Amino acid sequence: xxxxxxxxxxSKLLSLVIDVAIWFxxxxxxxxxxxxxxxxxxxxxxxxxxxxxxxxxxIPRTLHIQNFWQAIKGNDGKFLFPxxxxxxxxxASLTTLGTVLLSALTAFGLAKYKFRAxxxxxLIILSTMMIPFEAIMIPLYLLIVxxxxxxxxxxLIIPLIASAFGIFIxxxxxxxxxxxxxxxxxIDGANEFMIxxxxxxxxxxxxxxxxxxxxxxxxxxxxIWPLLVVQSPEKKTIPLYISQFASEKYTNEGALMAAAVxxxxxxxxxxxxxxKYFITGAELFTGRK
Amino acid sequence: MKGxxxxxxxxxxxxxxxxxxxxxxxIVLFSVFSFYPIAYAFVVSLYKKELLSLEAxxxxxxxxxxxxxxxxxxxNSVVATLKFSVGTFIPMVxxxxxxxxxxxxxxxxxxxFQMMYYSPAIMQSAVAALVWLIIFDPRSIANQFxxxxxxxxGVDYKWLVNENxxxxxxxxxxxxxxxxxxxxxxxxxxxxxxxxxxxxxxIDGASRFQNxIYITLPLLKxxxxxxxxxxxxxxxxxxxxxxxxxxxxxxxxPIEVITLNIYNTAxxxxxxxxxxxxxxxxxxxxxxxxxxxxxxSRSEETYY
Numbered sequence: 001x002x003x004x005x006x007x008x009x010x011s012k013l014l015s016l017v018i019d020v021a022i023w024f025x026x027x028x029x030x031x032x033x034x035x036x037x038x039x040x041x042x043x044x045x046x047x048x049x050x051x052x053x054x055x056x057x058x059i060p061r062t063l064h065i066q067n068f069w070q071a072i073k074g075n076d077g078k079f080l081f082p083x084x085x086x087x088x089x090x091x092a093s094l095t096t097l098g099t100v101l102l103s104a105l106t107a108f109g110l111a112k113y114k115f116r117a118x119x120x121x122x123l124i125i126l127s128t129m130m131i132p133f134e135a136i137m138i139p140l141y142l143l144i145v146x147x148x149x150x151x152x153x154x155x156l157i158i159p160l161i162a163s164a165f166g167i168f169i170x171x172x173x174x175x176x177x178x179x180x181x182x183x184x185x186x187i188d189g190a191n192e193f194m195i196x197x198x199x200x201x202x203x204x205x206x207x208x209x210x211x212x213x214x215x216x217x218x219x220x221x222x223x224i225w226p227l228l229v230v231q232s233p234e235k236k237t238i239p240l241y242i243s244q245f246a247s248e249k250y251t252n253e254g255a256l257m258a259a260a261v262x263x264x265x266x267x268x269x270x271x272x273x274x275x276k277y278f279i280t281g282a283e284l285f286t287g288r289k
Numbered sequence: 290m291k292g293x294x295x296x297x298x299x300x301x302x303x304x305x306x307x308x309x310x311x312x313x314x315x316i317v318l319f320s321v322f323s324f325y326p327i328a329y330a331f332v333v334s335l336y337k338k339e340l341l342s343l344e345a346x347x348x349x350x351x352x353x354x355x356x357x358x359x360x361x362x363x364x365n366s367v368v369a370t371l372k373f374s375v376g377t378f379i380p381m382v383x384x385x386x387x388x389x390x391x392x393x394x395x396x397x398x399x400x401x402f403q404m405m406y407y408s409p410a411i412m413q414s415a416v417a418a419l420v421w422l423i424i425f426d427p428r429s430i431a432n433q434f435x436x437x438x439x440x441x442x443g444v445d446y447k448w449l450v451n452e453n454x455x456x457x458x459x460x461x462x463x464x465x466x467x468x469x470x471x472x473x474x475x476x477x478x479x480x481x482x483x484x485x486x487x488x489x490x491x492i493d494g495a496s497r498f499q500n501x502i503y504i505t506l507p508l509l510k511x512x513x514x515x516x517x518x519x520x521x522x523x524x525x526x527x528x529x530x531x532x533x534x535x536x537x538x539x540x541x542x543p544i545e546v547i548t549l550n551i552y553n554t555a556x557x558x559x560x561x562x563x564x565x566x567x568x569x570x571x572x573x574x575x576x577x578x579x580x581x582x583x584x585x586s587r588s589e590e591t592y593y
Binding site: 015018022025026029030032033034035036037039040043051052053054055056102103105106108109110112113114115118121124125126128129130131132133134135136137138139140141142143145158159160161162164167192193196217220221223224227228238239240242243244246247253256257259260263264267268270271275278279282283 | 301304305306307308309310311312314315316318319321322323324325326327329330333341384387388391392394395402403404405406407408409410411412413414415416417419420421422423424426428429430433465468469470473474476477497522525526528529532533536537538548551552555556561564565568569571572575576579580583
């Protein structure tokens with residue numbers, strides 16, 4: 001009996017040790033993940049010499065808000081940063097709107113209407129998932145130049161709104177959409193587009209929210225396409241502005257971090273208000289079958 | 290109105306027609322902005338073509354590919370991409386799996402941890418690269434941290450100067466940014482394993498470790514493969530971090546990944562034919578990986 005007892009205490013102790021170790025690992029990792037974020041926020045309020053002092057003073061001694069002024073004004077005083085924020089918001093919002101509407105429309109057509117070649121079309125659409133954007137960016141760029149869309153919002157937005165992933169997600173959703181709702185609307189005399197617009201769309205808010213958040217995040221982050229399309233400083237999106245600001249020799253570290261903070265705020269707000277959809281968005285990805 | 294049957298049939302056809310109308314805009318957009326460019330890349334990769342030059346492109350067969358395979362710059366990019374991808378996706382898969390498994394047990398803090406780990410993913414890649422650039426400055430906290438851990442004093446670890454350290458730096462940025470995303474993917478996979486299986490093993494006296502090795506891991510294999518391939522594809526497509534590091538003055542050679550090379554070859558060197566040949570090769574590699582990925586995610590259904 002005693003032996004069993006010691007074995008029990010031993011395994012209890014072991015389990016406690018493992019538990020503590022796991023906590024250490026989880027918290028240690030959280031610290032690793034959060035340190036650059038905290039660094040960004042604190043450094044944005046420090047003069048450059050404080051940021052580069054050893055050891056790093058984690059709490060700003062004074063609030064050096066000139067950094068934010070320099071970030072907004074830019075090194076040349078032309079206030080291109082606020083403009084680039086506006087550009088990013090415009091491009092990301094319109095791309096999201098376009099992607100969501102187009103994906104929903106296409107998915108509704110694929111899920112709820114019987115026509116020849118329906119499955120073939122769906123497969124063709126899915127096959128575009130195999131084409132990485134980086135492999136077609138150069139021909140796409142030449143195409144945009146040829147049709148005169150270079151340096152326009154149209155050029156930034158239109159090529160990106162057709163999304164196989166979006167169509168896939170919306171189709172999954174519409175497949176379970178009740179046919180009775182559609183039929184009763186038809187009996188009431190609604191035409192097919194009105195059924196989509198007035199019945200299907202308003203009833204698919206969760207799917208739309210997840211897709212919107214995903215698309216917005218991706219476009220907000222997009223560097224490579226604006227890098228090719230945009231030429232004039234007034235059309236630059238935030239990632240372009242940031243990469244140029246970072247390469248200008250006379251920008252101080254504090255101003256860089258202030259620009260980073262400002263660039264992050266819109267997404268932080270969206271993330272905190274829609275956390276659920278960010279997580280489901282990622283989950284939808286593994287759930288795809 | 291004529292016969293009832295005929296009317297019904299034509300009505301059905303009429304409704305079906307709407308489906309085609311609904312699908313049409315996407316088909317047009319995909320044709321113009323996906324299929325045409327990829328076909329164009331294949332064709333142009335067989336020509337000698339300069340960016341925006343008025344000269345007619347000259348057909349040179351496979352010579353772009355042959356030159357590419359003989360060029361040092363291309364192989365340098367292949368090596369840079371491989372070093373970055375392998376160095377990123379293996380730790381990413383291992384750590385996200387561990388984090389997901391560990392979080393799953395913590396009932397109350399699961400959401401909090403998930404949010405904390407995910408938070409870097411909402412930052413723009415350019416911003417993430419920028420913040421880490423400052424952190425890797427010789428006077429900044431990366432060196433301070435290393436000196437503290439290794440009990441050295443005032444050593445500069447040359448994060449952005451030494452070739453291998455520069456590669457490591459880009460890996461850290463990417464790992465940091467996407468670890469939370471892959472943790473969420475694993476959590477979704479773990480949540481799909483029926484709880485009864487684990488409980489039954491517990492009752493049979495399996496320890497937590499045994500449970501993880503003999504039950505969770507094998508059952509999680511489809512998710513693990515799926516996440517690994519996703520991570521691999523993501524890594525092969527990396528661009529922003531490397532681009533920003535080079536913009537800010539880091540040396541290009543160790544981190545000129547294939548996408549950066551495509552961009553530079555096309556825009557800086559104006560060599561469209563050659564950039565297209567590289568694009569085609571990148572496309573083929575990612576296509577193969579995607580096909581495997583789709584196969585796995587489809588077979589996931591028949592898995593218990």
